[in-house]
Amino acid sequence: MSDPPTSHALSPHSPAVGAAAPDPSSLLPDDEPVQLLDDEGVLHEVAGYPLDLGAEELRQLYRHMVLTRRLDKQAINLQRQGQLGVYASCLGQEAAQVGSAWAGAAQDWIWPSYRELGAALVRGVDPAALLHVFRGTWLGDWDPRATGFGLISIPIGTQALHAAGYAMAARFDGADLVVLSYLGDGATSEGDAHEAMNFTGVFQAPCVFVVQNNHYAISVPLAQQTHAPTIAHKAVGYGMPGLRCDGNDVLASYAVTKKAVERARDGQGPALVEAVTYRMEGHTTADDPTRYRSDAETAEWQGDEVRTRASQLREAIYDAPHGDPLELFEHVYVQPPASYDEQRAQLRAELEQQEP
Amino acid sequence: MSPITMAQALNTALHDAMAEDEGVVVYGEDVGVLGGVFRITDKLQDRFGETRCFDTPLAESGIVGTAVGMAVYGYRPVVEMQFDGFTYPAFEQLVSHLAKYRNRSRGHLSMPVVVRIPFGGGIGAVEHHSESPEGYFAHTAGLKVASPGTPSDAYGMLREAIATPDPVIFLEPKRRYWLKEEITWPVEGTPFGRAVVRRGGTTASLFAYGPMVRTCLDAAEAGEAEGWDLEVVDLRTLVPFDHDTVTDSVRRTGRGIVVHEAPVFAGFGAELAAQVSQRCFYHLEAPVMRVGGFDLPYPPAKLEAYHLPDVDRILDAVERSLSYV
Ligand SMILES: Cc1ncc(C[n+]2csc(CCOP(=O)(O)OP(=O)(O)O)c2C)c(N)n1
Numbered sequence: 291m292s293d294p295p296t297s298h299a300l301s302p303h304s305p306a307v308g309a310a311a312p313d314p315s316s317l318l319p320d321d322e323p324v325q326l327l328d329d330e331g332v333l334h335e336v337a338g339y340p341l342d343l344g345a346e347e348l349r350q351l352y353r354h355m356v357l358t359r360r361l362d363k364q365a366i367n368l369q370r371q372g373q374l375g376v377y378a379s380c381l382g383q384e385a386a387q388v389g390s391a392w393a394g395a396a397q398d399w400i401w402p403s404y405r406e407l408g409a410a411l412v413r414g415v416d417p418a419a420l421l422h423v424f425r426g427t428w429l430g431d432w433d434p435r436a437t438g439f440g441l442i443s444i445p446i447g448t449q450a451l452h453a454a455g456y457a458m459a460a461r462f463d464g465a466d467l468v469v470l471s472y473l474g475d476g477a478t479s480e481g482d483a484h485e486a487m488n489f490t491g492v493f494q495a496p497c498v499f500v501v502q503n504n505h506y507a508i509s510v511p512l513a514q515q516t517h518a519p520t521i522a523h524k525a526v527g528y529g530m531p532g533l534r535c536d537g538n539d540v541l542a543s544y545a546v547t548k549k550a551v552e553r554a555r556d557g558q559g560p561a562l563v564e565a566v567t568y569r570m571e572g573h574t575t576a577d578d579p580t581r582y583r584s585d586a587e588t589a590e591w592q593g594d595e596v597r598t599r600a601s602q603l604r605e606a607i608y609d610a611p612h613g614d615p616l617e618l619f620e621h622v623y624v625q626p627p628a629s630y631d632e633q634r635a636q637l638r639a640e641l642e643q644q645e646p
Numbered sequence: 647m648s649p650i651t652m653a654q655a656l657n658t659a660l661h662d663a664m665a666e667d668e669g670v671v672v673y674g675e676d677v678g679v680l681g682g683v684f685r686i687t688d689k690l691q692d693r694f695g696e697t698r699c700f701d702t703p704l705a706e707s708g709i710v711g712t713a714v715g716m717a718v719y720g721y722r723p724v725v726e727m728q729f730d731g732f733t734y735p736a737f738e739q740l741v742s743h744l745a746k747y748r749n750r751s752r753g754h755l756s757m758p759v760v761v762r763i764p765f766g767g768g769i770g771a772v773e774h775h776s777e778s779p780e781g782y783f784a785h786t787a788g789l790k791v792a793s794p795g796t797p798s799d800a801y802g803m804l805r806e807a808i809a810t811p812d813p814v815i816f817l818e819p820k821r822r823y824w825l826k827e828e829i830t831w832p833v834e835g836t837p838f839g840r841a842v843v844r845r846g847g848t849t850a851s852l853f854a855y856g857p858m859v860r861t862c863l864d865a866a867e868a869g870e871a872e873g874w875d876l877e878v879v880d881l882r883t884l885v886p887f888d889h890d891t892v893t894d895s896v897r898r899t900g901r902g903i904v905v906h907e908a909p910v911f912a913g914f915g916a917e918l919a920a921q922v923s924q925r926c927f928y929h930l931e932a933p934v935m936r937v938g939g940f941d942l943p944y945p946p947a948k949l950e951a952y953h954l955p956d957v958d959r960i961l962d963a964v965e966r967s968l969s970y971v
Binding site for chain 2: 431
């Protein structure tokens with residue numbers, strides 16, 4: 291357990307149940323996704339989305355995007371070499387992830403899905419730890435409490451409820467803390483995503499849902515996922531604002547998420563940010579995207595390639611052995627059942643038999 | 647001292663746990679102002695306020711999924727599924743997350759969460775209100791599964807469940823909510839994994855948990871007329887399972903009969919029978935008999951009495967066991 295919650299006083303943190311419903315028009319997204327950088331890379335000011343970043347922070351954003359791209363490429367290569375079982379690339383989504391994650395403060399939390407290498411790097415998660423999940427050495431190997439980066443979650447949309455619960459807890463505890471819940475466009479169809487948004491709306495929990503609309507859920511395009519005008523429009527149904535940004539514009543992704551984060555920090559409840567982007571790679575390394583989309587479509591989204599090398603990651607993964615099989619019994623329970631002694635002994639005996 | 651019901655014992659356990667530990671929060675559907683449809687959370691909101699006992703939107707997956715997040719934060723959520731049959735929307739959160747979280751995080755994130763479920767039949771309820779889902783949960787590594795058979799155990803086991811650092815599926819035998827018992831306070835927490843012999847005997851051993859404990863005691867009493875001296879063992883927790891008490895009992899009586907409301911096929915009784923036959927093979931005078939519901943979807947209320955195990959069905963099984971000589 292982390293430090294026990296300190297205070298449960300009713301006010302001022304009591305659930306806002308019964309609070310007046312907001313005016314729906316104030317919740318609607320802008321007609322066009324917010325863009326601060328145009329296609330030529332020229333910065334434009336957009337009213338309501340001020341940019342509060344100095345030169346050093348801008349460099350850091352760029353650095354993290356480059357790092358993400360290099361490590362992502364490296365991961366794909368590692369998979370091709372048989373070092374990883376599978377990998378879900380975030381190529382094309384670096385700006386959406388780095389920009390949105392940058393909007394969180396040190397104490398804030400991110401609950402990712404499985405494609406958030408960029409967000410993980412921003413939170414200081416060791417990329418090798420992340421890739422060990424895809425290698426299968428362990429199921430999750432970083433301390434979420436040390437990084438504010440939760441476990442990756444493969445059952446689609448389920449992690450949104452963990453984010454919602456954490457945000458509810460923070461609100462009841464009166465903590466200065468905002469939760470960023472990462473989802474894909476497909477995940478917005480899942481019941482758990484709906485329940486998470488509804489819960490955070492009802493309890494006015496400080497949770498920002500960052501939906502990376504990369505246009506595909508494996509092969510299924512957005513149009514088959516929802517008949518809503520945009521994903522951001524769904525927010526209205528939960529009484530929270532829906533915001534849209536150009537997810538390929540790191541500054542827009544940052545500024546729009548930041549606005550939602552500040553609102554939440556200010557006690558104004560959850561928000562949904564739709565970052566419009568594109569998945570340049572297949573769904574995972576096991577996917578063949580030529581079966582459902584054209585090269586021409588992908589080419590339209592193609593940006594400038596960044597060509598660099600990453601060798602450190604390779605070393606951390608290359609031929610890394612799996613751990614001690616007996617550790618399998620180690621973490622399931624704090625207080626394991628007696629049957630574990632017997633079964634551990636059985637496995638030990640089987641292992642000894644294998645050794646000549 | 648006047649006797650109290652199992653429902654009151656559970657309410658008192660929640661109350662005492664909340665008073666003792668600020669991190670304990672109770673939530674679910676209608677558990678706040680109403681105090682729960684069975685009043686198990688009665689007056690907790692009055693006493694502890696709306697951030698410690700509160701109603702959620704109507705969404706079971708949401709209730710269990712947010713409990714995972716609240717536990718990561720540091721709370722000890724005790725959530726209620728309104729009825730057994732409405733636990734299924736939360737199945738994924740229970741199996742894919744609550745049960746696995748500690749393991750997936752390599753021990754970083756424990757899940758001190760209790761999921762309370764009023765379960766079982768016998769109250770003439772409408773469809774989906776009489777299910778016995780314990781087998782699903784006992785089969786899921788990472789969960790603990792408990793079901794009290796008496797009011798004082800209801801108190802002691804719920805306190806233990808809340809204090810346990812692992813996730814506990816706490817199955818409350820709803821037909822026994824009104825069962826009364828004189829309780830001598832204070833009641834200590836009842837350690838998990840310790841079955842209890844409710845009635846000593848020599849003819850055969852009856853094994854039960856939750857709602858069937860009372861039924862087995864009734865059967866043992868009725869069996870006296872046949873000249874049978876039946877032992878009744880209350881398992882209390884299915885996970886962890888108390889091998890010692892179970893095998894000790896069978897080694898003494900030579901015969902085991904396991905009783906539950908759930909359908910017999912692939913039910914928890916199959917696990918018990920297998921464990922006993924492996925551990926007490928040479929002590930057994932007869933195969934372990936299983937008594938349960940039929941392999942049917944839970945029947946309509948007017949027919950449930952035909953489905954549920956009762957004293958006669960239990961005594962028939964005793965007779966079948968005794969026919970092996
Ligand atoms: C509950 C569940 N159903 C199906 C799957 C199989 N699956 C894995 S990823 C995926 C698509 C998810 O799409 P989206 O939410 O848009 O995220 P993206 O992969 O595009 O980042 C599917 C169907 C799953 N992991 N979980």
